[in-house]
Amino acid sequence: MSVLVIDVGTSGLRAAVVDGEGAVHALNYRPFPPSTPFPGLVEFDGAAMADAILEVAAASLEAAGPVDAVGICNQRASTIVWDRSTGQPIAPGLGWQDLRTVFDCITAKAEQTDGRKVNYRLTRKGIDLAPVLLDLLIWASRHEDTKAPCAAIDKMEKHREEFLAEAHRRWRDYDSTPLLPKF
Numbered sequence: 001m002s003v004l005v006i007d008v009g010t011s012g013l014r015a016a017v018v019d020g021e022g023a024v025h026a027l028n029y030r031p032f033p034p035s036t037p038f039p040g041l042v043e044f045d046g047a048a049m050a051d052a053i054l055e056v057a058a059a060s061l062e063a064a065g066p067v068d069a070v071g072i073c074n075q076r077a078s079t080i081v082w083d084r085s086t087g088q089p090i091a092p093g094l095g096w097q098d099l100r101t102v103f104d105c106i107t108a109k110a111e112q113t114d115g116r117k118v119n120y121r122l123t124r125k126g127i128d129l130a131p132v133l134l135d136l137l138i139w140a141s142r143h144e145d146t147k148a149p150c151a152a153i154d155k156m157e158k159h160r161e162e163f164l165a166e167a168h169r170r171w172r173d174y175d176s177t178p179l180l181p182k183f
Contacts, residue, residue, distance in 0.1 A: 004067040006057055008074040010034070010095070013049070015056040017064035026063035028056040034095045042095030046080040047088055079136040094136045101135035 007014045011034070016027040030052050034044045061067065080093035094100070141153045156163050169175070 001069065002064070002067045003069045003071050004057060004060060006053060006070065006072045008049070008053060008072065010075055010097075013052050013056055015053070015060040017060050017067055026060040028059040028063075030056050034097075035092075040099035042098040043092035044078075044095060045089075046082070046093045049080075049093070077136070079140060081137070081140045091140060094140060098136065101139050 001020045003018050005016055005018055009032075012029055012031045014027065014029040017025045019025060032044070032049060032052055034042045036042055075096055077096035078093055080089050081091060082088065083090050138153060138157050141156075170177070
């Protein structure tokens with residue numbers, strides 16, 4: 001069995017084919033650093049990133065041949081809001097290092113009644129939902145033309161604990177139905 005592995009890293013993208021013995025073939029790498037338009041802001045072009053990923057993946061497949069499976073490793077908490085109808089990003093992606101929601105995250109952590117920390121743990125083995133991810137999504141929805149109804153964003157923001165609990169339940173139950181309504 002051979003697997004196309006894709007690594008979407010913080011500063012670069014790589015793809016390779018790994019065979020059944022674990023040997024790596026046709027490794028391709030392309031630098032893809034984020035932009036920092038202002039100190040504390042970390043952004044990237046989602047469309048350019050997708051194109052670059054396809055480029056390194058195609059190069060690996062061309063060199064190594066067909067594969068049986070694909071594995072993807074990504075930046076986890078980086079966020080891109082995509083337009084469902086066009087398949088294009090509606091704004092720059094926000095990197096996991098972006099600080100524009102840090103106040104909300106610190107405030108939530110300091111509040112003794114904040115139950116979100118319970119919901120961050122997705123699996124018994126320790127895979128956590130990044131706490132900044134929800135706040136980045138709310139920020140992007142408020143500051144970019146996402147076409148998301150304000151009522152949906154208000155509900156998500158006011159009921160963070162319930163939203164994260166539902167995300168946790170869906171992960172646990174392998175429930176792939178969309179968490180947010182179609183806009």
